Amino acid sequence: MPADPLLSSLLAAVAATPDDIPLRLHVAQLLGEHGRIPEALQHCTEVLRRDAGNGEAITLLQRLTAALTAPATPQQAASDFDWNHAEQQVSDIPEPALAQDGAPSPVVEDIERPAVRLADVGGMEHVKERLELAFLGPMRNPQLAKAFGTNLAGGLLLYGPPGCGKTFLARAVAGELGASFYNIGISDVLDMYVGSSERNLAQIFDAARRNAPCVLFLDEVDALGQKRSHLTHSSSMRNTVNQLLAEMDSLGGRNDGVFVLGATNHPWDVDSALRRPGRFDRMLLVLPPDAPARAAILHYHLANRPAAGVDLDRLVRVTEHFSGADLAHVCATAAERALAASMRSNRLVPLTTADLEAAVREVRPSTGPWFATARNVVAFANTDGSYDDLATYLRKHRKL
Numbered sequence: 057m058p059a060d061p062l063l064s065s066l067l068a069a070v071a072a073t074p075d076d077i078p079l080r081l082h083v084a085q086l087l088g089e090h091g092r093i094p095e096a097l098q099h100c101t102e103v104l105r106r107d108a109g110n111g112e113a114i115t116l117l118q119r120l121t122a123a124l125t126a127p128a129t130p131q132q133a134a135s136d137f138d139w140n141h142a143e144q145q146v147s148d149i150p151e152p153a154l155a156q157d158g159a160p161s162p163v164v165e166d167i168e169r170p171a172v173r174l175a176d177v178g179g180m181e182h183v184k185e186r187l188e189l190a191f192l193g194p195m196r197n198p199q200l201a202k203a204f205g206t207n208l209a210g211g212l213l214l215y216g217p218p219g220c221g222k223t224f225l226a227r228a229v230a231g232e233l234g235a236s237f238y239n240i241g242i243s244d245v246l247d248m249y250v251g252s253s254e255r256n257l258a259q260i261f262d263a264a265r266r267n268a269p270c271v272l273f274l275d276e277v278d279a280l281g282q283k284r285s286h287l288t289h290s291s292s293m294r295n296t297v298n299q300l301l302a303e304m305d306s307l308g309g310r311n312d313g314v315f316v317l318g319a320t321n322h323p324w325d326v327d328s329a330l331r332r333p334g335r336f337d338r339m340l341l342v343l344p345p346d347a348p349a350r351a352a353i354l355h356y357h358l359a360n361r362p363a364a365g366v367d368l369d370r371l372v373r374v375t376e377h378f379s380g381a382d383l384a385h386v387c388a389t390a391a392e393r394a395l396a397a398s399m400r401s402n403r404l405v406p407l408t409t410a411d412l413e414a415a416v417r418e419v420r421p422s423t424g425p426w427f428a429t430a431r432n433v434v435a436f437a438n439t440d441g442s443y444d445d446l447a448t449y450l451r452k453h454r455k456l
Contacts (some may be wrong), residue, residue: 063090077103088120096120101243104281112448114292117248138365155361167267168237170227176235177221177228178347178352181275187212187225190338192232195315211316211335213277215323216342217423219381224271226341228318236270238263242279250292254299256388261303261311268313277318277336297327304335308416321426323442324433331442341445347372353380357387362394364406371412377421377453389415 066083073079080099082150087096097120103113174184191212194201214222223239230237240260247253274280281301284294304316317334320326330336345353350372358366375383390411397405427450434447 063087072100075106077107077110077113081110081116084113084116084120085440088116093120101325104246105242105276107186110367113246123187124343131203168227168230170231170237171236172224172226172228173231174225177225177349178356179347179349180221180225180342181201181348183225183340183342186340187229190340192229195233207406211318211337213318213320213326213331213336213339214342215320215325215339216242217344217426218321219422220342220344221377222342223273223275224380226271226317229315230271230273232316233269233271235266235315236264238270239273245280245296252296253292253296257296257299257303261314264314265311268314269315270415271317272313274316274318276320276324277330278320278333280328281318281330282325283327284329286454297330301329301335304330322429324437339442341449343449344377345383349380350375350378350383353383357384361387361391362404362406364408366407366412370409371416374413374416377423377427378419379421379423381418382422386412389419406436413443 063086066079066086070076070080070083080103083097084099087093087099097117099115100117100120103110104117107113113407136142174187177184194206214225216222225308226239227237238260244258244260244382245253247256261272264270281297282293284297303311323339328334331339351368354371356376375386376388390407393411393414394405394407430443430446431450434443434450438444438447
């Protein structure tokens with residue numbers, strides 16, 4: 057099918073403004089009409105990650121899923137699908153049989169045994185120390201923890217700007233404990249059928265219990281456990297939050313050996329019931345990498361690229377507030393410049409400090425918008441002191 061210039065322009069606009077939900081939904085609708093169902097589904101998922109209760113996204117997700125169930129290619133299914141009577145067509149699709157009790161959950165089939173340890177995490181000594189004192193230490197020494205009356209129930213919520221290594225830290229925790237690691241995202245839980253999302257969550261926790269000890273990592277907790285007061289028009293999402301609360305309540309009993317870690321960029325959007333003791337009762341702020349961490353990240357991304365006399369100390373000084381993902385982008389951008397120079401001269405031209413500094417000027421830190429929101433939260437919604445660590449950081453860097 058020939059490319060649609062308008063659709064291509066809209067896709068470019070979405071890439072430039074990924075948080076524009078109405079634009080992304082419009083593009084998903086157009087992609088569905090053009091038979092590009094998998095791409096449309098991906099955009100719906102991105103909307104639900106940002107706005108878990110978005111009714112338009114859920115309806116469109118149902119339509120796209122219904123189009124895929126037709127016995128034809130995705131293009132034929134989209135062209136034959138009656139978008140004006142989508143709800144009726146969706147209701148005509150038989151719901152899949154319920155999973156049998158004790159059957160493995162399809163969303164946690166891949167068991168990961170991370171080899172990475174906290175020692176492999178560059179810098180971030182304060183975060184490692186907090187992890188050791190609040191989480192790892194009691195887990196490794198249950199008898200001592202019991203003697204001091206420390207309750208091992210509950211989970212740990214990692215929060216901070218995107219791209220700062222929360223998932224990597226979770227893998228390192230699993231490596232420290234010698235435990236299995238399950239990385240669960242919103243797409244592993246949400247389902248178009250009523251009741252299926254709750255069943256998926258139950259199966260995920262059941263699979264984790266069968267494979268204990270394990271670290272169950274719930275990414276985008278703000279989407280899975282969104283404030284129920286924001287979900288007055290989405291009963292299915294409210295039920296999903298309720299199911300997550302019920303599963304977390306099992307941490308003191310059935311979930312022995314299941315260590316639950318959550319990650320979110322927006323902890324202020326998480327339902328308060330998830331933050332009470334026995335659930336995500338501990339929070340750990342994961343900030344942009346400090347100077348030693350930035351040096352380690354830059355060294356890692358430059359290790360297998362031809363480079364000449366790169367001044368890492370200089371680069372570390374000019375990349376404050378850059379996330380780990382930003383630093384990877386800086387190295388990739390600089391590599392593109394060196395590659396272009398190599399092609400022009402028909403010889404290998406190694407990366408230099410100047411290439412990397414030019415890339416730093418081109419790549420803006422992605423943490424800025426997050427800190428703008430966090431500043432308002434600290435100023436007006438920190439009455440209980442939950443974000444004191446964040447407030448300290450903002451004051452230290454004159455962002456408050």
